[in-house]
Amino acid sequence: MGHDNEKSTWMLRFLKWRERNxxxxxxxxxxxxxxxIFTAMAALLLKGLIHFIQGMLxxxxxxxxxxxxxxxxxxxxxxxxxxxxxxxxxxxxSHGVTKILYAISKKKAHIKRxxxxxxxxxxxxxxxxxxxxxxxxxxxxTGSAIGSNLGQAFRLERRKLMLLVACGxxxxxxxxxxxxxxxxxxxxxxxxxxxxxxxxxxxxVSCITAATVSYIFTGTEAMFEFSMDNPFVMERIxxxxxxxxxxxxxxLYFTRTMNSCESMFRRFAxxxxxxxxxxxxxxxxxxxxxxxxxxxxxxxxxxxxNGTTPxxxxxxxxxxxFYGFGNVLLLYLILxxxxxxxxxxxxxxxxxxxxxxAPSLFLGCITGFVWARISNMFALGGIEVTEKxxxxxxxxxxxxxxxxxxxxxxxxxxxLTGGYDLFLPLMITSVSAYLTIVVFEPHSIYSTRLAKKxxxxxxxxxKAVLTLMNVESVVEKNFEPVSPSMELGQLVGVISRAKRNLxxxxxxxxxxxxxxxxxxxxxxxxxxxxxxRFTVDRLMVDAPCRLSVNDPMEVxxxxxxxxxxxxxxxxxADGKYxxxxxxSKVYASYxxxxxxxxxE
Numbered sequence: 001m002g003h004d005n006e007k008s009t010w011m012l013r014f015l016k017w018r019e020r021n022x023x024x025x026x027x028x029x030x031x032x033x034x035x036x037i038f039t040a041m042a043a044l045l046l047k048g049l050i051h052f053i054q055g056m057l058x059x060x061x062x063x064x065x066x067x068x069x070x071x072x073x074x075x076x077x078x079x080x081x082x083x084x085x086x087x088x089x090x091x092x093x094s095h096g097v098t099k100i101l102y103a104i105s106k107k108k109a110h111i112k113r114x115x116x117x118x119x120x121x122x123x124x125x126x127x128x129x130x131x132x133x134x135x136x137x138x139x140x141x142t143g144s145a146i147g148s149n150l151g152q153a154f155r156l157e158r159r160k161l162m163l164l165v166a167c168g169x170x171x172x173x174x175x176x177x178x179x180x181x182x183x184x185x186x187x188x189x190x191x192x193x194x195x196x197x198x199x200x201x202x203x204x205v206s207c208i209t210a211a212t213v214s215y216i217f218t219g220t221e222a223m224f225e226f227s228m229d230n231p232f233v234m235e236r237i238x239x240x241x242x243x244x245x246x247x248x249x250x251x252l253y254f255t256r257t258m259n260s261c262e263s264m265f266r267r268f269a270x271x272x273x274x275x276x277x278x279x280x281x282x283x284x285x286x287x288x289x290x291x292x293x294x295x296x297x298x299x300x301x302x303x304x305x306n307g308t309t310p311x312x313x314x315x316x317x318x319x320x321x322f323y324g325f326g327n328v329l330l331l332y333l334i335l336x337x338x339x340x341x342x343x344x345x346x347x348x349x350x351x352x353x354x355x356x357x358a359p360s361l362f363l364g365c366i367t368g369f370v371w372a373r374i375s376n377m378f379a380l381g382g383i384e385v386t387e388k389x390x391x392x393x394x395x396x397x398x399x400x401x402x403x404x405x406x407x408x409x410x411x412x413x414x415x416l417t418g419g420y421d422l423f424l425p426l427m428i429t430s431v432s433a434y435l436t437i438v439v440f441e442p443h444s445i446y447s448t449r450l451a452k453k454x455x456x457x458x459x460x461x462x463k464a465v466l467t468l469m470n471v472e473s474v475v476e477k478n479f480e481p482v483s484p485s486m487e488l489g490q491l492v493g494v495i496s497r498a499k500r501n502l503x504x505x506x507x508x509x510x511x512x513x514x515x516x517x518x519x520x521x522x523x524x525x526x527x528x529x530x531x532x533r534f535t536v537d538r539l540m541v542d543a544p545c546r547l548s549v550n551d552p553m554e555v556x557x558x559x560x561x562x563x564x565x566x567x568x569x570x571x572x573a574d575g576k577y578x579x580x581x582x583x584s585k586v587y588a589s590y591x592x593x594x595x596x597x598x599x600e
Contacts, residue, residue: 032167033209036167044217046138072284074283078351078352079276079280084122099141113149132286132344133347133359135296135358136355137355144169145168147165147171148168167203173207176214177412182412224302224416226306226419232422244428247364248397248433251400257345261349262345275349279348290320304391316332368391372389396412399413401436404437410427471548476580477579481503482503484540488531511575543568545559545568565583
């Protein structure tokens with residue numbers, strides 16, 4: 001207790017010193033700089049752990065045939081991750097980016113302290129042992145948790161806390177990919193943070209700092225080496241558009257199949273070892289048949305971006321039953337595209353921890369390569385296309401489609417590979433993929449879960465403000481409840497001391513039966529000869545409709561508009577009467593939240 005008091009006193013002294021010597025904007029820049037450093041270090045630690053575990057487990061494998069340990073490693077990795085989460089963390093740490101979106105939308109940007117380290121350990125175990133997912137989403141959650149907890153330590157208010165959460169996410173992307181522009185764009189497109197002059201500088205500071213730290217420790221080279229052999233020519237634009245459409249359709253397949261698989265695994269939420277058995281078995285078999293599904297798959301991307309001969313591309317089938325059958329490479333890659341989503345779903349559904357950044361890049365690279373190979377085989381359009389160039393474009397297309405983030409797809413791939421000479425086709429592919437998938441899916445794979453619950457914060461100011469509000473904050477409880485058996489005379493006594501002209505009729509179990517409006521009984525309330533003749537159950541009327549305390553505010557507004565009512569009753573989660581919501585209270589609260597939300 002004494003230590004806590006001493007810590008609190010030190011913090012108060014620091015805050016007072018900061019107020020005297022440093023402006024709010026300067027302090028935010030300092031904090032965003034610290035977030036960039038800590039996040040980049042976490043990203044480097046995670047990548048180092050993954051490579052160490054992978055190298056230790058697979059460096060002795062024989063490339064000329066199948067390796068039985070592929071059937072064991074993924075199960076062990078998921079099992080260790082499950083034990084760590086279940087008995088050490090004791091909290092759900094999956095769906096990292098969705099958790100950040102929820103924290104921004106509903107939790108006032110508060111992210112639990114354990115998220116600063118738990119995702120790093122869990123994803124290192126999962127991916128190092130072969131889990132077919134990426135490390136990026138876990139490190140994004142880690143970075144956001146660092147920003148959130150740093151802000152909470154210095155007692156920042158909600159808007160600045162949200163900004164530090166965004167700084168952590170941006171720094172994570174910038175640090176793990178060495179891509180500062182992509183980090184900035186990620187916060188705008190995926191986290192849907194409004195970019196204002198007050199938020200731009202802290203975000204840029206975090207991105208630049210994180211990328212610089214990564215440069216210092218890993219060099220300034222792009223993450224994937226890429227050299228363009230054949231420059232892009234305008235005659236290839238139709239091929240690029242078709243590739244974008246194909247990437248949009250593959251993104252749709254990936255998104256819907258993953259959501260379906262997750263729904264299947266959720267049925268076993270209370271039976272973790274059944275989930276482990278199903279997920280581990282599915283993942284192990286798939287990796288045994290298709291070793292490129294092991295881990296993040298970045299080795300496959302590097303090979304497809306830099307390979308120039310059939311012999312080099314055929315090495316994709318090393319360590320597998322398909323070794324030496326170079327004539328079936330195209331079929332092999334198509335099967336990987338089909339089964340990758342099942343491998344990723346099995347990893348997370350079975351109890352592992354990882355994200356879909358790497359799977360998106362992996363799938364996009366293979367999709368682009370396959371499209372180019374097929375195009376050349378059938379001489380589509382009468383012009384040859386370069387397979388490595390289209391592998392690069394496919395990465396941007398899948399990223400744009402799966403995440404609904406065309407700008408991120410463009411800038412991330414350009415920064416990852418140094419492929420700026422292909423900027424125009426990158427833009428065409430990304431936009432084509434995005435326009436294709438939005439026809440079928442209005443939200444990204446991250447935001448779909450929250451959008452269905454009405455808990456997603458977006459760039460639409462009206463929707464964003466309504467998302468930040470909740471029914472419980474506008475419930476009024478100063479309405480006098482009456483019982484259905486109460487006589488008119490007793491009701492008049494209640495009316496005489498009441499401050500409202502509306503009276504909920506509630507049974508003994510606390511459930512709302514109807515309402516009595518004073519305007520409806522005004523003509524009899526002073527006739528004493530009727531006081532014992534009428535009871536409340538004869539005077540009450542049904543409420544126009546009822547609200548639940550869990551209703552999104554968009555639903556509340558719609559019900560007010562549909563009924564034309566000024567007050568609507570609210571039930572709690574158990575269906576019992578809680579109070580009333582008035583239209584005037586909702587609009588007053590809306591105006592206040594809008595002011596807070598818009599204030600820079």
